[in-house]
Amino acid sequence: MDSNNNHIINQNWLISQVKKHKAKLIFANIVAIIATFVSVPIPLLMPLMVDEVLLNNPSSGINMMNHILPEALQTPTGYIALAFLLIVLMRSISQLLNILQSRQFTLVSKTITYQIRCRMIDKLGLISIQQYETKGSGGINSHIITDIETIDKFIGTTLSKFIISFLTVFGTAIVLLWLEWRLGLFILLVNPIVIYFSRKLGNNVKHLKQKENHSFERFQNRLIEVLDGIYQLRAANKEKIYLNELKHQADEIRHDADKYAWQSEAAGRLSFLLFLLGFELFRAAAMLMVLFSDLTIGQIFAVFGYLWFMLGPVQELLGVQFSWYSAKAALQRINYLLKMEEEYRPKCQINPFIDNQEIDIEVKNLNFAYNDESQVLNNLNLTLPAGKKVALVGASGGGKSTLIQLLIGVYRAQSGQLLFNGTNVDNIGFEIIREQIAVVLQQPILFNDTLRQNLTLGSQHSDDELWNVLHIAQLDDVISQLSDGLDTQIGRQGVRLSGGQRQRLSIARMLLSNPKFVILDEATSALDTATESRLHKAMNTFLAGRTTLIVAHRLSAVQQADLIYVLEDGHVIQTGTHGELVKQEGLYQTLYGNSASSAATPI
Numbered sequence: 001m002d003s004n005n006n007h008i009i010n011q012n013w014l015i016s017q018v019k020k021h022k023a024k025l026i027f028a029n030i031v032a033i034i035a036t037f038v039s040v041p042i043p044l045l046m047p048l049m050v051d052e053v054l055l056n057n058p059s060s061g062i063n064m065m066n067h068i069l070p071e072a073l074q075t076p077t078g079y080i081a082l083a084f085l086l087i088v089l090m091r092s093i094s095q096l097l098n099i100l101q102s103r104q105f106t107l108v109s110k111t112i113t114y115q116i117r118c119r120m121i122d123k124l125g126l127i128s129i130q131q132y133e134t135k136g137s138g139g140i141n142s143h144i145i146t147d148i149e150t151i152d153k154f155i156g157t158t159l160s161k162f163i164i165s166f167l168t169v170f171g172t173a174i175v176l177l178w179l180e181w182r183l184g185l186f187i188l189l190v191n192p193i194v195i196y197f198s199r200k201l202g203n204n205v206k207h208l209k210q211k212e213n214h215s216f217e218r219f220q221n222r223l224i225e226v227l228d229g230i231y232q233l234r235a236a237n238k239e240k241i242y243l244n245e246l247k248h249q250a251d252e253i254r255h256d257a258d259k260y261a262w263q264s265e266a267a268g269r270l271s272f273l274l275f276l277l278g279f280e281l282f283r284a285a286a287m288l289m290v291l292f293s294d295l296t297i298g299q300i301f302a303v304f305g306y307l308w309f310m311l312g313p314v315q316e317l318l319g320v321q322f323s324w325y326s327a328k329a330a331l332q333r334i335n336y337l338l339k340m341e342e343e344y345r346p347k348c349q350i351n352p353f354i355d356n357q358e359i360d361i362e363v364k365n366l367n368f369a370y371n372d373e374s375q376v377l378n379n380l381n382l383t384l385p386a387g388k389k390v391a392l393v394g395a396s397g398g399g400k401s402t403l404i405q406l407l408i409g410v411y412r413a414q415s416g417q418l419l420f421n422g423t424n425v426d427n428i429g430f431e432i433i434r435e436q437i438a439v440v441l442q443q444p445i446l447f448n449d450t451l452r453q454n455l456t457l458g459s460q461h462s463d464d465e466l467w468n469v470l471h472i473a474q475l476d477d478v479i480s481q482l483s484d485g486l487d488t489q490i491g492r493q494g495v496r497l498s499g500g501q502r503q504r505l506s507i508a509r510m511l512l513s514n515p516k517f518v519i520l521d522e523a524t525s526a527l528d529t530a531t532e533s534r535l536h537k538a539m540n541t542f543l544a545g546r547t548t549l550i551v552a553h554r555l556s557a558v559q560q561a562d563l564i565y566v567l568e569d570g571h572v573i574q575t576g577t578h579g580e581l582v583k584q585e586g587l588y589q590t591l592y593g594n595s596a597s598s599a600a601t602p603i
């Protein structure tokens with residue numbers, strides 16, 4: 001579990017990422033400070049215009065303007081026009097600097113979220129299959145897409161606005177202190193009080209965001225399942241029931257999202273109301289000061305200007321905490337995924353496959369259960385001799401596919417040993433073992449891509465090689481008739497192919513990977529007997545000298561094996577060749593005894 005925690009996104013990791021972008025962030029902050037410096041003095045032009053121009057009390061401001069303006073323009077209209085141009089210039093510069101600053105933040109946030117996404121994708125390759133089965137792809141999907149989006153928004157938008165807003169409020173308070181220290185002090189005190197209360201209010205709503213996320217995850221998981229099974233559901237006329245269930249889950253999202261939306265909005269508005277009350281108090285105090293102190297009308301305009309100036313940034317600051325709650329919840333969910341239990345991956349200490357020799361496999365006293373409820377493999381003992389074809393038969397649910405899962409390391413036995421060429425799998429490591437194995441499943445996994453890509457899975461092979469394996473797999477005739485040949489798109493999960501064609505494509509893929517150990521798990525179950533027989537004949541040359549494990553129910557697939565194991569309740573009850581076993585009283589005879597001459601025997 002400790003090693004899993006190495007992947008999580010914590011403060012240290014974030015700090016290390018931020019350090020990588022130090023230069024950009026320092027630049028962004030300097031830009032933010034300059035932008036604030038440029039925009040904060042704008043309201044100061046108010047006292048100048050009101051006191052010195054409108055009320056005709058020329059002072060230092062007018063003197064300064066006279067340095068810039070030619071004599072002919074040194075009139076109230078000229079001063080107003082100059083102030084107007086100055087303000088336009090200052091506002092434009094400040095906005096341009098804001099754009100520059102937010103650009104820096106976007107660059108940083110996109111890079112950091114890209115890093116998080118890569119970290120999650122790396123993790124996907126490590127998570128144990130058991131965890132995948134429990135979590136479902138929808139949940140994982142939502143972490144990689146929605147949660148990262150939330151974090152991206154927080155870093156890129158909220159955080160960059162936070163800096164500008166904070167600097168603006170701070171700068172405004174400084175100018176107010178300078179204009180009238182009592183008013184400045186007042187603002188400096190009001191803001192922390194408002195932020196304190198708004199945090200209290202925010203605390204009451206943060207769990208609602210998590211609830212909304214959970215509903216969303218449940219919905220997404222179910223949606224993916226329903227879409228994957230839509231064909232079956234439609235055929236069984238159960239589509240409506242499942243779609244209604246989805247609607248019900250969508251309604252849960254509505255309920256939870258609505259609760260969070262209005263309560264966070266209300267909390268935000270209440271905080272802002274608190275600020276507005278402070279604001280009104282401040283305004284009243286400022287007017288009293290005009291009456292009872294030397295604050296001028298112009299200065300009070302400046303003070304009001306600053307209050308107005310502050311409203312937006314204060315609202316941004318108050319909103320930051322809600323984005324923070326969302327980002328924190330998203331981070332927690334991302335870390336949940338990053339902490340998921342990983343597949344057991346022992347390091348390679350011995351490589352028993354280096355001499356290109358055939359592979360023999362020994363299974364010794366193997367015990368395995370998926371959960372506490374039932375034992376699937378019970379002290380299983382068997383041998384797959386090098387270069388031989390071994391069939392595994394038995395009633396459904398006997399543990400045949402489970403043994404395959406253990407052989408390829410998808411699950412791990414609770415006790416017992418698995419030996420490849422006499423070496424325990426724990427000393428070899430499954431990465432090395434999987435290089436030697438190819439598994440063909442009853443329902444092959446195909447991608448919505450070309451035939452070529454589905455065959456090669458990204459490795460480089462010439463067309464001749466591809467056509468050769470397609471020929472062995474009895475698929476070359478079918479594919480040569482397609483107008484796009486190897487570049488034909490096969491659709492989602494290979495829907496444009498028949499069940500038998502999908503199985504043959506999967507066999508061709510196995511042939512191409514040139515494995516030393518072949519596992520065929522009901523790999524030809526969808527083929528007609530004539531094609532199946534041709535395929536077995538064609539594959540015989542390829543399989544010679546390769547250890548082959550055949551899991552099948554059909555006699556045609558079983559009887560060609562050099563050795564057959566009959567499995568019941570997770571252990572071997574009979575061993576022998578077809579000829580020997582049909583003569584023995586027992587499960588094999590019950591299953592295949594009367595159909596020795598028939599080509600296919602469904603169980």
Ligand SMILES: Nc1ncnc2c1ncn2[C@@H]1O[C@H](COP(=O)(O)OP(=O)(O)OP(=O)(O)O)[C@@H](O)[C@H]1O
Nearest residue numbers: 133370371376394395396397398399400401402403
């Ligand atoms: N992922 C899983 N989680 C929990 N239980 C499982 C899982 N996969 C299989 N099982 C259980 O393990 C037992 C053995 O299943 P397994 O698929 O190995 O049988 P099998 O012999 O291959 O059956 P079949 O001939 O029908 O393919 C069954 O009782 C099944 O319910």
